[in-house]
Amino acid sequence: MTSFEFNTTRSIINEPGSIKRLGEICTRLGFERPLVVTDPGIVKAGLLEKLTASLDASGTSYALYTDIVADPPVETIMATLEAAKAHNADGIIGFGGGSSMDAAKIAALLLRSDEKLEDIYGVGMAKGERAPLILIPTTAGTGSEVTAVAIVTTGPNTKAGVVANQLYPDVALLDAELTLGLPPIVTAATGVDAMVHAIEAYTSIHLKNPYSDMLAQKALELLSKNLKPVIADGSNLAARQNMLFGACLAGQAFANAPVAAVHALAYPLGARYHIAHGTSNALLLPHVLRFNAPNAASLYAELAPICFDNVPTGSDEKTALWFADQLEQLSLDVGLPPRMRDAGVLANDLDLLAEEAMGQTRLLKNNPREVTQSDARDIYEAAY
Helix, strand or coil, rough: CCCCCCCCEEEEEEEECHHHHHHHHHHHHHHCCCECCHHHHHHCCCCHHHHHHHHHCCCCEEEEEECCCCCEHHHHHHHHHHHHCCCCCCCEEEEHHHHHHHHHHHHHHHHHHHCHHHHCCCCCCCCCCCCCCEEECCCCCCHHHHHEEEEEEEEEEEEEECHHHHHHCCCEEEHHHCCCCCHHHHHHHHHHHHHHHHHHHHHHCCCCCHHHHHHHHHHHEEEEEEHHHHHCCCCCCCHHHHHHHHHHHHHHHHHHCCHHHHHHHHHHHHHHHHCHHHHHHHHHHHHHHHHHHHHHHHHHHHHHHHHCCCCCCCCCHHHHHHHHHHHHHHHHHHHCCCCCCCCCCCHHHHHHHHHHCCCCCHHHHHCCCCCCCHHHHHHHHHCC
């Protein structure tokens, strides 16, 4: 048996309608003055009312910070922290997609710590304790509710990660009723994002372990079998709960067996072109799998029948390439753009993107095949 250490969120609630229990959960965790961190889209969609109704019913004295933007910059993170201090918050609730949850994680940490944000970038740099933290995803994709990572936009084309076990929340609340109004394109992008998390965790050469493998396999089963049904019928609550749980399992997997080249090459697309993270991953996924196949064919061959029927017989290499083809077709079937050019990427930027991708050493070192800058350029060309 492989020796390993596995960490995850202390408590996970997987239940449609469980947002109604939020006030009770705050009381159980012993805080009375939470700051709720979310974004304007959540407010506009009316989802925030479900959350505040529960807090109002329990008499919780909360404040709202609703100005989170996608890929939150340093300024947004610090504004979140200042809002928490102004409210004299004794806990943080992150409500929304990955950006809101990431901002909530860092705010909860810095609220109790005298550390500076710039001093905690990297792995294990944060030393302080955090305030009580509840994370509630409204998309089935990022898995941020069960990861110890938060991403900050540090410049026009740069991002940095805070990786620390303190960022695991006390409670992750998975309520698929909160995802019922998601547009199909968001459902598609976040769903494929979650599948990438599971695939890369399963093939990571660092920290891959039997526990993460088990989670990745179950995540892919749930995600691959329910993505098309929720695109076809956004009101399918059972399928949406399966997607939300699948994304959570994938998050647990990659939190312990980290992601690799798909994410490394996707980040420059998000930073430079502001392409949604899930869409960036989907654009690159089949091309990275084809590149990795010489080193990871047997692993891809193990995942293929979990996701798709009628797997062809033959060598692992043949199955791996078929798997990449099927994933590419799945992205098209759920409405994602087929090529990088269709997402607005300029051909003249491919060299620059390859150079920027090489800065993602934290991710590239996990890839089953070494990626050079020339390799990255070739993958972008194939995806273009």
